[in-house]
Amino acid sequence: MTLAKAASMGLGFPNAPVAPVPGHPGLQSKEVLQKNVREVTLAGVIDNLLKAPKPVTLGGEPGARDVICSGSFEEVNEHFIANQLSDGLPIVPPTVEKVEAFLHHTDRQPDEVLGVLLPDNRAATVWSVAVNGVMAGCRPEYMPVLVAAVEAMADHDYGVEHSGNTPGGENLIVLNGPIIKALGFNYTQGVMRDGFQANTTVGRFWRLYLRNVAGFLPHKNDKATFGNTWRVVIAENEDVLAKIGWPPNCTEFGFKAGTNALSIGRYTGGNHISSVSGATPEDVLPYIADAVLRQYSWQIMFTVGQGMGTLRPLLLLSPILAETIAAGGWSKEMFKQKLFDHARMPAREFERILRDWTQKPTWDLAAEHRAGHIPKVFHESDDPERMVPLVFKPEDYMIVVTGDLGRNSCYVFAHNGILGYPVGKEIKLK
């Protein structure tokens, strides 16, 4: 109900009526659900169809460049917290002087609209990017990265409107290009740890922008059951990539190696896969493939179900692990193919997970294949024990080389399919 009211406001229907179903349908017996619908929902639906809701008007808001608070550092911060304009940490007061310093680092015009972001339906202007960048503690020279991040956020393929959904996944930004070293992004030990200004503040910016411009506020449009804190930006180790001859992550999105670019994707979580041991790629593959499989449960509905082929698992490989795999003659493409071939589960197990998640009594991979919804690899035979892959095709795996130079670990992210599909954007410098 709260979500419906908050979301309908952004769509221009603040008085769109809703009819509640008491409790959560997922935890009710068939009899209880039917009783609830008969005794509560029915009257609400009939009322909504027959009685016109009272017209409403939205209250006025400040103008794009209005000063909304004047005072000390503490007073400004109290105002921003009280008005839900801050994430709870102290913000840098966004003054005209500071915003203009950010704008100096881009050729884009301040009023240029990079996209319109649901659910609040606000214009993602270059100006608002600079304001929130200041607040997050970014340096002015990060501005091209912030602009590219918001362009990615506004890309329809990413699906920003889903950012307040139940699983509460959080976005991860991956950087490529000379800008990594130029701006001082960490790409080695502790790459996912806060403590490096560029990685940390750009990550914080993402969440502030989601709050302030897209409109994802907890207890309103952000309905994450538990949620996640924003993730610091990670950068790829392009020195190691050059050494082993693997293409950087940005090439997944059509950019040449050496391009300043970023990708985004939304993940509910992940896990560190510690101490991957072996002298050859064949040695390390079984452990990694097994670990990949273990990070995925309900998310496979993005492979077969509502997402249909939109699951894109992301693996971070530590540099010496990537070097070991490459030294065995495996390209990144070969490694993806091996993951596709080995990260598999019995078809009956795949169908069971889908049944458990959807409460749909029957899931039949064979029928889905016969209907043309999924590839043949999911129905090579009618044997329920046949092994089926996690994703539609090998290219769906994403591999990023980063992290501690001396450790043999990987990290597997659980991806959210259409609810944060990976997209990439070039970072254009002035």
Add this chain to the structure above:
Amino acid sequence: MPSSGAAHYDALWPRSPRQAKVKPLAQRLDTLEGKTIAWVWDYVFRGDEVFAQLEKSFKARYPGVKFLSYSEFGNTHSDKEREVVAALPGKLKALGADAVVSGMGC
């Protein structure tokens, strides 16, 4: 927060203008008798069971009411959701819907 003293800031609004203006809702129906109601579903939260129960209860009150199944329109929360939603006005008109009930939220 205790005050840190002298520095003074004029802080700017970090949001930006809403792009959607308030739009009028569709006119309500005078009765449900003889009318056609379309169910639109995002294929979660047991909407199929909720709609089935609503149909049964509606029929008891309004014997002449008719329904359009959610299967006519497709899943409004899937990899095809943009196409499905974009096609809704045309389909609803073509199929003669008088009203729409869209579910399920949470």
